Amino acid sequence: MLSFGQRIAVLRKNKKMSQTDLANKINSSVSVISRYELDKMIPSIDSAKKLAKELDTTVGYLLGENEENKLKKNxxxxxxxxxxxxxxxxxxxxxxxxxxxxxxxxxxxxxx
The missing domain is CATH 1.10.1220 (Arc Repressor Mutant)
Structure with a gap:
């Protein structure tokens, strides 16, 4: 099972986004995105929602509550x-x- 950070990294790479791209889209910094992906930092609820939106998934998927990353997104x-x-x-x-x-x-x- 992938960790929170691994899920962010995989989804970001699938969308061909750099950490800089993702940071800019959610009004954050590259260092914060890096810490998320390395599982050294957990985002706030607001930031998790922004990440899910930009990565076209759900907060539940990012948190590992379900394995369907596009569940109910169509x-x-x-x-x-x-x-x-x-x-x-x-x-x-x-x-x-x-x-x-x-x-x-x-x-x-x-x-x-």
Missing amino acids: PEMLKRFEDIIAFDDQDRKYILYTLDALIKNVKLKSIT
């Missing part, structure tokens, strides 16, 4: 979830039943 999927949540219980039940059937169908197709 705007198209979020919009769909919001629409489904707004429906009444019966409509939501039908939509989820249909969605489950479609997902199962695709998974079975990929097995064969």
Whole structure:
């Protein structure tokens, strides 16, 4: 399991950002980013939120609470979830039943 600092470093490098780039984006310094990545310093909640936003992930992922770094970050999927949540219980039940059937169908197709 990656540490907080390792997660920041990996995500930053995946985005082809330097420590300077990241520091500038969150109004910090290169030395602070370096200390985060070396796990010598833990950011404030506000700084962790800024890091997550700039690295296109969640604070939960950075903290190791989940392993999905893009969990719930896809705007198209979020919009769909919001629409489904707004429906009444019966409509939501039908939509989820249909969605489950479609997902199962695709998974079975990929097995064969």
